[in-house]
Amino acid sequence: MAVEAVEAKVVARPPETGPLVRLVGAGHRFGSVPALTPVDLQLRPGQMVFVLGPSGSGKTTLLRLVHGQIRPREGEVWVDGRPLHRRWWRGVAQVRRQTGFVFQDYRLLSRLTAYENVVFALQVADPTVPFGLVRRRAQEMLESVGLARRAGAYPQQLSGGERQRVAVARALAAKPTLLLVDEPTSALDDKRAEVVLRMLVEAAADGAAVILTSHRPTGFERGHQLLRLAEPAGETVKQNGHQNGKTKVQLPKRNGAGPKKTARPAANGASKRRVRP
DSSP, X not given: OOOOOOOXXXXXXXXXXXXXXXXXXXXXXXXXXXXXXXXXXXXXXXXXXXXXXXXXXXXXXXXXXXXXXXXXXXXXXXXXTEETTSXXXXXXXXXXXXXXXXXXXXXXXXXXXXXXXXXXXXXXXXXXXXXXXXXXXHHHHHHHTTOGGGTTOOGGGSOHHHHHHHXXXXXXXXXXXXXXXXXXXXXXXXXXXXXXXXXXXXHHHTTOEEEEEESSOXXXXXXXXXXEOOSXXXXXXXXXXXXXXXXXXXXXXOSSOSOOOOOOOOOTTOOOOOOOO
16 A cells, blocks of 8 residues: 655744743842732733732732832742843843833923923934934824824923823833733823823733723723732732833933923922023
């Protein structure tokens, strides 16, 4: 009986991607006050985790650990293979350069307009990008959050919701590999909150690893990881849910490029100053 030879076809598969973020029993306390119950978490590029919990449960502390702002009092924090839990580790700047952070208090630069805040973040992320591309990207991001007409306004002239949307635009602008998002919809109405959440989900779909905190469900948790935090009580919290798969900075030019500014408001009791064009 003749045996027919069959040519074997080898299908190339992409290499398995390791976790971008890995927390192993990572916990924290401020003095004797517990701030975050030990947490285990793994997050790969393209994945998103929703961290839910009441005020005081450690949601912001968790983000600060991953960002390298503080070190855990116990456990380990690894980001892109870098041990952020070690005292003298010098890779924090590299981690931050590839990370977009939406702070709960926004942290916009008060001397820069909404547009300039986004431009500044882009230039910090990569000073080699031509300014024309930076300008275009900043304008696109402000349009995507519905703030094109407010691009020339200073943070003091923006509402809380507008400042929050500028913070989201700034964090997403450079297409970071890691996004840390702290209560991104707390000052938004339902319609604008949905727009922002969809942008963050799309960022994960485009390959970013996203950690989003909220004190209540957002409606976008399905198909993503879910981590519930309780007020620190000494028990280890494990993730639960489904998996989806010092640089010189050029400040924005004032040669007419970019949106027209509105006058910066004078401080109480201070005389009004003329704003340079």
